[in-house]
Amino acid sequence: xxxxxxxxxxxxxxxxxxxxxxxxxxxxxxxxxxxxxxxxxxxxxxxxxxxxxxxxxxxxxxxxxxxxxxxxxxxxxxxxxxxxxxxxxxxxxxxxxxxxxxxxxxxxxxxxxxxxxxxxxxxxxxxxxxxxxxxxxxxxxxxxxxxxxxxxxxxxxxxxxxxxxxxxxxxxxxxxxxxxxxxxxxxxxxxxxxxxxxxxxxxxxxxxxxxxxxxxxxxxxxxxxxxxxxxxxxxxxxxxxxxxxxxxxxxxxxxxxxxxxxxxxxxxxxxxxxx
Numbered sequence: 393x394x395x396x397x398x399x400x401x402x403x404x405x406x407x408x409x410x411x412x413x414x415x416x417x418x419x420x421x422x423x424x425x426x427x428x429x430x431x432x433x434x435x436x437x438x439x440x441x442x443x444x445x446x447x448x449x450x451x452x453x454x455x456x457x458x459x460x461x462x463x464x465x466x467x468x469x470x471x472x473x474x475x476x477x478x479x480x481x482x483x484x485x486x487x488x489x490x491x492x493x494x495x496x497x498x499x500x501x502x503x504x505x506x507x508x509x510x511x512x513x514x515x516x517x518x519x520x521x522x523x524x525x526x527x528x529x530x531x532x533x534x535x536x537x538x539x540x541x542x543x544x545x546x547x548x549x550x551x552x553x554x555x556x557x558x559x560x561x562x563x564x565x566x567x568x569x570x571x572x573x574x575x576x577x578x579x580x581x582x583x584x585x586x587x588x589x590x591x592x593x594x595x596x597x598x599x600x601x602x603x604x605x606x607x608x609x610x611x612x613x614x615x616x617x618x619x620x621x622x623x624x625x626x627x628x629x630x631x632x633x634x635x636x637x638x639x640x641x642x643x644x645x646x647x648x649x650x651x652x653x654x655x656x657x658x659x660x661x662x663x664x665x666x667x
Contacts, residue, residue: 393486393532401489408486411596415487416532419561419601420585426479427542427592431470436544436616438468439499451633451662463631464497464618471497474542475620480594487535488624495537495623496630496665502615506552508607510572514539514599514621515664521564533562536627537599537665542618543589551615552608554595555586560602567602577602621665630665634658 393404393412411421427435439461446467448457465472475494485492518536527533547553560567560579571577577584579602586606589595597603599621608614623629629637640657648654 394489395486396489396491404486409482411483412486415483415538415596415598416535418558420556420558420587420595420597420603421483422587422589423479423483423594423596424590425592426477426594427474429592431474432544432591435468435470435474435542435618438470439464439501439544439616439618442467442499443501451666459500459502461499461501462497464499465494466631471499471618474618475540477594480540480596483596484538484540484622488538488622491625492622493625493629494620494631495627496619496621498619500615500617500619502552502605502608504608504612504614506605506608506612506615508552508573509605511557511567511574511577511602511604512572513566513602517561517564517566517600519564519600523565525564527562527564535561535598535600537621537623539597539599540618540620540622541595541597542620543593543595544591544616544618545613546588546590547615547617548588549586549606550609550611551613552606553586553588554597555584555604555606556597557584557602558582561598561600563600563602573604575606623665630662633662633666634660 393408394401395404411423414421442461446461448460449462450457465475475497519534541554557577557579559582563579567577587595638658640659
């Protein structure tokens with residue numbers, strides 16, 4: 393685990409919460425009872441108002457865009473407050489640093505027939521390596537981004553909870569492409585966990601973990617949660633796309649002659665964390 397030492401990073405020399413240790417070792421942790429029922433109700437009311445007042449924008453998933461609203465801390469004071477909750481920061485700061493920041497903040501409002509998604513990593517893996525090259529356990533596996541699902545409805549197996557494969561964040565690899573929807577996928581013999589949660593709980597997962605939204609069952613009620621990705625200070629924010637927020641002067645933009653040159657100047661097509 394790490395701490396900020398001036399402009400640099402050093403090893404944490406104090407005790408961290410149990411959730412931090414679980415995130416580092418297992419790649420996931422569930423914080424229970426973070427938000428009270430009244431706080432959940434306030435968050436839900438503001439989010440419903442955001443969905444009612446704004447049209448979905450297209451990032452890179454045209455088909456399911458009605459489910460999402462982006463840049464939520466800009467649109468909801470309650471969300472801005474919630475993603476800064478001390479219980480969340482206490483768990484993630486020992487892994488990301490005390491100056492970590494929000495790189496993406498999206499609300500998900502999935503219908504009762506949520507079909508689930510494929511096993512994936514959110515970008516990364518940040519330290520890629522080939523199969524058969526084990527990680528030296530003497531070196532804590534570095535964590536660059538942590539995702540959080542702030543559950544605003546109870547989520548049971550029927551509703552399609554988020555599944556995470558423990559330890560997979562240390563693999564240095566993507567999930568096998570021929571098994572990206574296999575419910576029995578495992579890593580080093582360890583099967584997935586799909587924690588049920590109550591409204592007000594927060595699921596944390598290392599972004600390099602193999603994870604997915606699981607398919608809902610016939611009795612599913614739909615999912616509602618605020619997703620927030622927290623990154624090390626060195627990881628760029630994607631709350632708004634680079635088309636909207638960038639460091640490129642108009643005259644420099646006019647001189648761009650290729651897609652690669654646009655990327656070099658920081659103008660990227662939306663991808664992970666952008667939506």
